[in-house]
Every structure is written in C-alpha cells, then in structure tokens.
Amino acid sequence: xxxxxxxxxxxxxxxxxxxxxxxxxxxxxxxxxxxxxxxxxxxxxxxxxxxxxxxxxxxxxxxxxxxxxxxxxxxxxxxxxxxxxxxxxxxxxxxxxxxxxxxxxxxxxxxxxxxxxxxxxxxxxxxxxxxxxxxxxxxxxxxxxxxxxxxxxxxxxxxxxxxxxxxxxxxxxxxxxxxxxxxxxxxxxxxxxxxxxxxxxxxxxxxxxxxxxxxxxxxxxxxxxxxxxxxxxxxxxxxxxxxxxxxxxxxxxxxxxxxxxxxxxxxxxxxxxxxxxxxxxxxxxxxxxxxxxxxxxxxxxxxxxxxxxxxxxxxxxxxxxxxxxxxxxxxxxxxxxxxxxxxxxxxxxxxxxxx
Amino acid sequence: xxxxxxxxxxxxxxxxxxxxxxxxxxxxxxxxxxxxxxxxxxxxxxxxxxxxxxxxxxxxxxxxxxxxxxxxxxxxxxxxxxxxxxxxxxxxxxxxxxxxxxxxxxxxxxxxxxxxxxxxxxxxxxxxxxxxxxxxxxxxxxxxxxxxxxxxxxxxxxxxxxxxxxxxxxxxxxxxxxxxxxxxxxxxxxxxxxxxxxxxxxxxxxxxxxxxxxxxxxxxxxxxxxxxxxxxxxxxxxxxxxxxxxxxxxxxxxxxxxxxxxxxxxxxxxxxxxxxxxxxxxxxxxxxxxxxxxxxxxxxxxxxxxx
Numbered sequence: 112x113x114x115x116x117x118x119x120x121x122x123x124x125x126x127x128x129x130x131x132x133x134x135x136x137x138x139x140x141x142x143x144x145x146x147x148x149x150x151x152x153x154x155x156x157x158x159x160x161x162x163x164x165x166x167x168x169x170x171x172x173x174x175x176x177x178x179x180x181x182x183x184x185x186x187x188x189x190x191x192x193x194x195x196x197x198x199x200x201x202x203x204x205x206x207x208x209x210x211x212x213x214x215x216x217x218x219x220x221x222x223x224x225x226x227x228x229x230x231x232x233x234x235x236x237x238x239x240x241x242x243x244x245x246x247x248x249x250x251x252x253x254x255x256x257x258x259x260x261x262x263x264x265x266x267x268x269x270x271x272x273x274x275x276x277x278x279x280x281x282x283x284x285x286x287x288x289x290x291x292x293x294x295x296x297x298x299x300x301x302x303x304x305x306x307x308x309x310x311x312x313x314x315x316x317x318x319x320x321x322x323x324x325x326x327x328x329x330x331x332x333x334x335x336x337x338x339x340x341x342x343x344x345x346x347x348x349x350x351x352x353x354x355x356x357x358x359x360x361x362x363x364x365x366x367x368x369x370x371x372x373x374x375x376x377x378x379x380x381x382x383x384x385x386x387x388x389x390x391x392x393x394x395x396x397x398x399x400x401x402x403x404x405x406x407x408x409x410x411x412x413x414x415x416x417x418x419x420x421x422x423x424x425x426x427x428x429x430x431x432x433x434x435x436x437x438x439x440x441x442x443x444x445x446x447x448x449x450x451x452x453x454x455x456x457x458x459x460x461x462x463x464x465x466x
Numbered sequence: 467x468x469x470x471x472x473x474x475x476x477x478x479x480x481x482x483x484x485x486x487x488x489x490x491x492x493x494x495x496x497x498x499x500x501x502x503x504x505x506x507x508x509x510x511x512x513x514x515x516x517x518x519x520x521x522x523x524x525x526x527x528x529x530x531x532x533x534x535x536x537x538x539x540x541x542x543x544x545x546x547x548x549x550x551x552x553x554x555x556x557x558x559x560x561x562x563x564x565x566x567x568x569x570x571x572x573x574x575x576x577x578x579x580x581x582x583x584x585x586x587x588x589x590x591x592x593x594x595x596x597x598x599x600x601x602x603x604x605x606x607x608x609x610x611x612x613x614x615x616x617x618x619x620x621x622x623x624x625x626x627x628x629x630x631x632x633x634x635x636x637x638x639x640x641x642x643x644x645x646x647x648x649x650x651x652x653x654x655x656x657x658x659x660x661x662x663x664x665x666x667x668x669x670x671x672x673x674x675x676x677x678x679x680x681x682x683x684x685x686x687x688x689x690x691x692x693x694x695x696x697x698x699x700x701x702x703x704x705x706x707x708x709x710x711x712x713x714x715x716x717x718x719x720x721x722x723x724x725x726x727x728x729x730x731x732x733x734x735x736x737x738x739x740x741x742x743x744x745x746x747x748x749x750x751x752x753x754x755x756x757x758x759x760x761x762x763x764x765x766x767x768x769x770x771x772x773x
Contacts, residue, residue, distance in 0.1 A: 146559070270536070272536050272552045273535055273536050274535065275531075275551075275552065276534055276535060276536060276537045277534060277535060285537060285551050285552050289554075290552060292552070321499070402522060403518045403522065403534065403535045406518065406522075407516060407517050407518050407535075408518050410512065410517040411517065419512070419514065419515065419516060419517070420514045420515050420547070420552050420562075420563055421515070422515075422553060423537075423553065424552055424553065425515075
C-alpha cells in the first residue's frame, strides 16, 4: 500500500500552500505553466568547459545571453554579441554596458535574470554532491533538451511514478512491495522523497552495475529550486550505487527546455562500467520523457475548463504547481525577495552523506 | 463536429489489439484499439490525469488501455478509470474519473465514430470491399469534397479511365446525398473530350452532405458495373484530410480496356495534390454544393428536434 507521510510544517500566513483544500485544488487546476516567468534568479546557462574565448549563445525566456571568457579566464555574460554592431535595445536585466551578473560555481556558468542590483551569490542553489570548483570529467556532463515548457519537465521529474512506466527499461518497473512518498517545501524549494521496498532492480544496474539481485531498496529524492528551474535528483540504491544527478531545466523559450546535466558518478568504482554508462542514460531517458511531455505541453497553453484528475501520488506535483504560481503571483505584485535561503547546505534534507 | 454524425475514421484492418491507433476528428484526437473480444473501443486521446496521449500507451491483456505516462488504466466501453498501478491494492474510483468515450460502429470494413455515445448506429454496409487504403492529404475537408465534384483527377486515378470536364447530370440532392454523374473516356487515343459525341463511361459520385463519405460507381455505356468504391474523407488536425477508401472491381467486365483494369491497382487515391492545378480549378459542379448542404441540413433539423 502507498503511504503518504508529511512532516508537520510550520503554518504561517506566508506558507504558499494553503490549508483550505478547495483553494488548494483551485490553484492546482489553474496551472498554465507557459504563462510563468520567474525572474531574480540564477540560471545554470552552460557547463564551464563550454565557455571559452569565442562567445556562445544561450537564452532564458528568449532573453539572449552571450558568454565568453576574458584573457584572465573570467566569464562575461552579455546581452548582445560583441560583433553585433546593430544591437540597439537593452533590457532592464543588464547594467549600463549590457552585462548580466554572472558567477561560476559547481562547474557551471550561472547568469542572473532579473534586477542586477538583486543578484547575490547566496541565491545560487546548494548542490552538495557537485564540487564547488567544478572539474568533473566530461563523460559525466552532457546536454539534452525537452520539447516542452520547463515547469512541465520539472513536474514530470518530481512525480517519479512516471519512471516506472516510461523509463522501465532503464530504472525498473512499478513492481515493489511498498512505496512511501514524503513532501517538504518552503517558499523557494520543494523536496520529494520516495522510498520503495523491494523494487524491481533497475535494468541499467543489472546490465552495467553488476547488481545480481532481483529487488533492491530505493530512496529517491527530487529537490527543485523553483526560481532557477533546477533540480537535484539523488537516488540511493541497495544493492547498487548511489545516483547523483543535477538536473537543471533552463526555460530557453516558453515551450522548450535545455538541460545541461551533471551526473557525478565518481562514487562508483573506476572499474565499474556503470560509472561511465549511467550519465549516458540521460540521452535515452530524456527522449522518453519528451515523448510524453512534448504532446502534453501544448495542452497546457490555453485555459482548460476540464480539471486534471489527481491521485495521492501527485501530491508533490500539485504542491509544485501551487508554489510556482505563488512565486509568480508575488513577483507580479513586485515582491522579488527570497524568503528562504537556497544556498544553505541541503545535504541533510536530501540524505546525502558525502559517500 | 456535429454530435450525432458517424465518421469513418479507420479501416477495420488498421485497428488491432496489439497497438493503440491515434486518429483525428477535426482537432479532436481519438485513440482506437480492439479489446479482448475484438470489439473496437474509442476514447479521447488524452489521459485526464496529465493530458498525455493514451495512444502512446499499451493495451493490456484484459482489453483495457493503459496510459504510458503513469500507468492509469481505462475501460474502453465506458472510459472509466479502473486502475492506478502504483496505488497498490483494490480501489474504487469516482465516476468522474474517466476519459471521454465515443460511440463506435464497425461494418463494411470501416470503423465509424460518433461523438454521441448514445446515437443510434448507422446502417450496416454489408461485406467489406476487398481493396483498401488510407491517404493523408494536405487539403481541408470541404475543399477536398468540392474538388472531387469539380475535377476528380486531382484526387483519384482509375486505371485506364480519363475523367472529362462534362457531366451527364449536375450536382443535385437525392435522398439526403449530393449526387452527380461525370462523363468519362478510356485513356486510349481518341478524340478529345470537347469533340467527342459519345462517352463510353460514366462515374456516379454520391456524397453524404455532412461527412462527404462518397460512393463512386463506374459504369460502361451499357450500364454494366466496372468499379465500385467508397471514399471516406475525414477532417483531421491542421486542416489535413484523411481519406480511408475501399473498392471492388466487378468480376465480369467485357472488352479489353475494362479487362486491363484488373492488372495492378484499379483505384489510386492521391496523397499529393497538384497545388498549381487546384488553384486554378474553377468551381463548376460544386458551385451549388453549399446551398444543397444547407437545404438538407434545414430539412433534417426539425426532425432531429422531434427525435
């Protein structure tokens, strides 16, 4: 049987998750993710290795970012290409020189979209299992895309029951003895912890990871940093190796998502093929996800009279919707403040012990 | 789409118990499959959970359809949700937990759908005609039907037959259908149509006023049947028209040219239409088609209200 446990959370007037079930349902069902544009956030625009002397182009909500390195190695993030002599407009997101605030951390170049005066290093999300100075080998890094809007990608991610069906050939099917889902949130993050007892072993662990058993104990954590559209996907498997994925979903446009992932498998023995194959699974898994989220995406572009149906397993996804809508509402009212600290070490929250 | 109209959205052989089939009725996507008893089922191709297409899922041994996204499983007849696999154990779901079902009728090798599940079924077609196919055409449904009236050669080919620009009978309304009869020639060398005093063939075109489902009957000058076909154009997404067709060649055909019709495929329904020719095709036979459609609709409206 499925058990839903939620730790009691302090209920304040500021909690965006209302305790009124009708109001909660109303918000859940007003979900039009294409309309969301959250600013005053750091976005992981590129792997550090991808930025060199020649400018590379990125986008957040169609807003152009050109990234390159100066001779001293510092990264520049500009609104226009240095060769673009015709660029006449400048947004409010850059300084007088057309430059965005930019930071390099965890092996990524992070660009700030929002009021430059509000850019602060403490708004970079905590990613405990990525080295702060970067340096992961290239085989652990890659780029994939989702043919849908970024919030749908993340709603897809935080409801891991989807993996039992569309990724069954990679991570195993729905067969298990017991499944428990816990959900935590604050104003800037949502965290879902899924515990599975005697779940069928992930095929990729059988084929490449040397796991011989038929079942394994699984604890999967998805933690989403709402504004940055970036997620931690951390899985503990017994028997098997832990999976440490950073899963940013950069909204390049309102209906297309870029994912520069980092799958840190340095915890896996160098002689184990799983160390090299697991990061490559992203290419297959992302296409599987896109096969569902791509046709799903246009169906959320317009107001819809019919309400989505939900099951108890959708609690995390429903709360994700409400939290995103709440942030958007606050920003529409001119409130861009971070009420919770996203850079505080979240190791304990996700159950990461450094191994 | 009008509620109580039956549309031939698939040929029988296109619908299986192995893999769901996605079809359109205008902008309405629909999933078709056969249940454990071989009965065709049709639901809106949209899981009410997270709006993913059900046609990307699978058909279970029980005959139910399972969404490929989170495994929600639906009964084909009612559309009712019958299982969420990750919610272990027996559960009952409220009646509102359902996908939208469609009325289904299968006969004559066509699968027809109606948005009204309680609509009375259409008349049976009899045996399925042996030749069949499906063509997807980048032309709007009404334009497709009108072009069939004005110049069928843009849309179809009948082996060895040339359609002339002349009619034996212009478009009229007969028993709720739009009918005309076009003069045809054999494709062999002969006087051009404008200078021919006789036409050895005629093609009767009889179309349903709403669906455009059309019976084609090719007769020789002694009124012997040479070919009978049914074309079922159905509006699909983005203004595309999907045409399912079935045909039979008469086994008894006299004369060399009619016998040659039996070599290879006697009927072709074009996927690609000559846009340049279509652009300059002037409305002729179809020019009063809309007036006739409106007349038929006006006559049937009060009957519907009585019914």
